[in-house]
Amino acid sequence: MKPTSPRAARRLAKKADKSAGPSLPDLATRVARAKVKGVDKTLEDRAKRILTSYLQTAESYVMPVKDVVAEMASGQAAWRLGSALRDEILKTPPDAVRKAACQQGCAFCCILKGGEGGVITSFEATQLHDALSPLLGQPDGREWHPDACPALDPQTQNCRVYDARPMICRSFVSTDAEACRINSEGGEEQGAGLLGSHLDYLIVHAICRQALKGITQVHTYSMAATAQGAVSGGGTDATLADARHKPSALDSACRDGAKAAHI
Secondary structure, three states: OOOOOHHHHHHHHHHHHHHHOOOHHHHHHHHHHOOOOOOOHHHHHHHHHHHHHHHHHHHHOOOOHHHHHHHHHHOHHHHHHHHHHHHHHHHOOOHHHHOOOOOOOOOHHHEOOOOOOOEEEHHHHHHHHHHHHHHOOOOOHHHOOOOEOOOEOOOOOOEOOHHHOOHHHHHEEEOOHHHHHHHHOOOOOOOEEEOHHHHHHHHHHHHHHHHOOOOOOOOEEEHHHHHHHHHOOOOHHHHHHHHEOOOHHHHHHHHHHHHHEOO
16 A cells, blocks of 8 residues: 555655664664763763674674674673673783682672662573572572572582673672671772773663664663572573563663772
């Protein structure tokens, strides 16, 4: 059926474009226009450059757009980029890394008290759930401390799923273990913080969420709730549904990350 007016023609063209899905240049335009609440423009622009580089690489490798959208929505894109940035930092470790007090068995940073329970993406939540599910019924970190991450071994305080730990666990660093202990009890001692790459990772994911509005949904999840659901025998879908954050959680994590990142 032919449109009966120019306005109807425009509506039909817009509908056809939407059903065809975005192109990589469309996604790049969406990224350029995205805004993240409460984040300094310098940080926002840096994250946009990082994500634009990812899109350019995807285009050079002729990566299907649906796969790019899936990686952006799940958080796998933010994970890839955050991991690469973290690796670059660690090639020439700054003082806070070289003088880190972190060691096996020191798990005060794994006491997940209050807040959002650790902000992670669906990619990370699925990885964590799959790694923890086989440990159903075994003693977990809450036998050591009631607010500890269930991924911990209660005897050694070592992570039982170390290779599947989320970015927030990989980004935390401290030069003072005692400060971590005090903070785990509600204090505000100096000496602990996050690698700067973690802030990039968070803001990149926030930009992905803005860029994909109207295309697909982008969520974040509570690491604590995901781990608890996994060790309790909950299926992936049910656990993630229960662990899903409100949209404001990612915005808060970006703002808090900007305060905590010091490397």
